[in-house]
Amino acid sequence: MxxxxxxxxxxxxxxxxxxxxxxxxxxxxxxxxxxxxxxxxxxxxxxxxxxxxxxxxxxxxxxxxxxxxxxxxxxxxxxxxxxxxxxxxxxxxxxxxxxxxxxxxxxxxxxxxxxxxxxxxxxxxxxxxxxxxxxxxxxxxxxxxxxxxxxxxxxxxxxxxxxxxxxxxxxxxxxxxxxxxxxxxxxxxxxxxxxxxxxxxxxxxxxxxxxxxxxxxxxxxxxGTVRDAELRVKIVEERARFDSNPKEFRESYLEEQMKLQEQITSARSNLSGVEIDQDLKVKISRVCAELDVDGLRGDIVTNRAARALAALKGRDHVTAEDVGIVIPNCLRHRLRKDPLESMDSGIVVTEKFYEVFS
Known part of the structure; x- marks a missing residue:
């Protein structure tokens, strides 16, 4: 889809x-x-x-x-x-x-x-x-x-x-x-x-x-499928509540929805003012280069995603933690596939991130 x-x-x-x-x-x-x-x-x-x-x-x-x-x-x-x-x-x-x-x-x-x-x-x-x-x-x-x-x-x-x-x-x-x-x-x-x-x-x-x-x-x-039994029960119960009375269920989450919407609106308006240090940019590109990522899309997207995350958190400066959170999602699908490699690509990216950023 x-x-x-x-x-x-x-x-x-x-x-x-x-x-x-x-x-x-x-x-x-x-x-x-x-x-x-x-x-x-x-x-x-x-x-x-x-x-x-x-x-x-x-x-x-x-x-x-x-x-x-x-x-x-x-x-x-x-x-x-x-x-x-x-x-x-x-x-x-x-x-x-x-x-x-x-x-x-x-x-x-x-x-x-x-x-x-x-x-x-x-x-x-x-x-x-x-x-x-x-x-x-x-x-x-x-x-x-x-x-x-x-x-x-x-x-x-x-x-x-x-x-x-x-x-x-x-x-x-x-x-x-x-x-x-x-x-x-x-x-x-x-x-x-x-x-x-x-x-x-x-x-x-x-x-x-x-x-x-x-x-x-x-x-x-x-x-992935949720494996925790208590969490699975909560998901089933919440879905049953929604199916039983969608209007009442939606109203119960209205306040949380409004807060999240305001957070997004604020982040969008503040995004242009978020800065990322040159040192972080260089390290992001080092990770991409050492993972043999083709092209520069990985570098560009990681920089953009890190800035967006900082804006979402209400900050005007990107931290190494921000980069660490988004970089697996920005690079895992750009790695060359090794048919003998059983490890998830996201883990490979995370390991390389800690190696470079430490």
Whole structure:
């Protein structure tokens, strides 16, 4: 499964499980010689090899979301589904690594998304959906079906750009991000500029992504089944409470959700003021070099993630501890695979971190 969280304009992506890479705008999935066309054909090829179901995940950030939803339900010849209550992010027990990676990407979308790998039934999809409630509101042009950004011409629809050219004043509105999960049907394609956070999730039993695709994800989170008996009981009880009365359950976590949302908003606004010492930058690059990480994406993402973590903690300076927390998630999926190596790649990265930083 691949999810998109839009930060501006509307984002639409068609892809099966574990078969996509982050794209630059505009998104294009019509068959052809473009990068989007190649991805489209690769998707079709992958679908023939597996039983995984195609999905179109649409994330909108505008007042016109209803018109977008209705448009696609109409194209599919189906009625619009009623919205399901979303499980609160603050109520998710455990899985701290996955939750941290998601939060850091919200604070700094330039990190480049996150790939979440783990066992079935470990809350991967639930956690991604719950993240939407924590995202800050975004300013868009009121009444525009394409969710145009009122300040960025690159992310304006044709009609909005024409209104700006004529000197008309645009009505704007603050709105929350919504996620719509639609089954993909043959013959439907769309091209539209978008800025988004790419989140992939999958089960290792279903196979792994090729290294060149994995490298496109900024971070990689490993999710395991909770083994502690008491924690498992708590998860089951919380889920039963939610299923019994979703509204009451969500209200019980409202205060925690609001605190987390304020923390994210503050971190986003303070991110530009967070500094990282030259000594830490050099050591990060030493770790990458000694682990034989190809390219510089690992260095860049680790620096960004460490700054985002410092901002999340309310600090304006990155510490070695910040780097140590994020570096396994930034590098584990970039290491060259050794078929004889049984140790988790994250542990290899952590050991190298302590060797260099000590």
């Amino acid at each position: 691949v999810s998109l969280l839009g930060t501006s304009s509307s984002s639409i992506l068609s892809c099966p499980r574990l078969s996509s890479t982050p794209l630059t705008s505009p998104l294009c999935f019509r068959p052809g010689n473009t990068f989007g066309g190649k991805l489209y054909r690769r998707i079709q090829s992958e679908t023939k090899k597996s039983r995984s179901r195609h999905h179109v995940l649409v994330t909108n950030v505008a007042t016109g979301i209803n018109s977008i939803e209705q448009l696609f339900w109409g194209l599919l010849g189906k009625k619009e589904e009623s919205a399901r209550p979303v499980y609160p992010f603050a109520a998710i027990v455990g899985q701290d690594e996955m939750k941290l990676c998601l939060l850091l990407n919200v604070i700094d979308p330039k990190i480049g998304g996150v790939m979440i790998m783990g066992d079935r039934g470990t809350g991967k999809s639930t956690t991604v959906r719950s993240l939407v409630d924590l995202l800050p509101e975004i300013t868009v042009v009121a009444g525009d079906p394409y969710n145009s950004d009122p300040k960025d011409p690159e992310f304006m629809g044709k009609e909005v750009r024409e209104r700006v050219r004529k000197g008309e004043e645009l009505d704007v509105m603050e709105t929350k991000i919504n996620m719509v999960d639609l089954p993909l049907e043959e013959g439907i394609s769309i091209s539209h500029p978008a800025r988004f956070i790419l989140i992939g999730s999958g089960n290792p039993e279903e196979g792994e992504l090729r290294p060149q695709l994995l490298d496109r994800f900024g971070m990689h989170a490993q999710v």
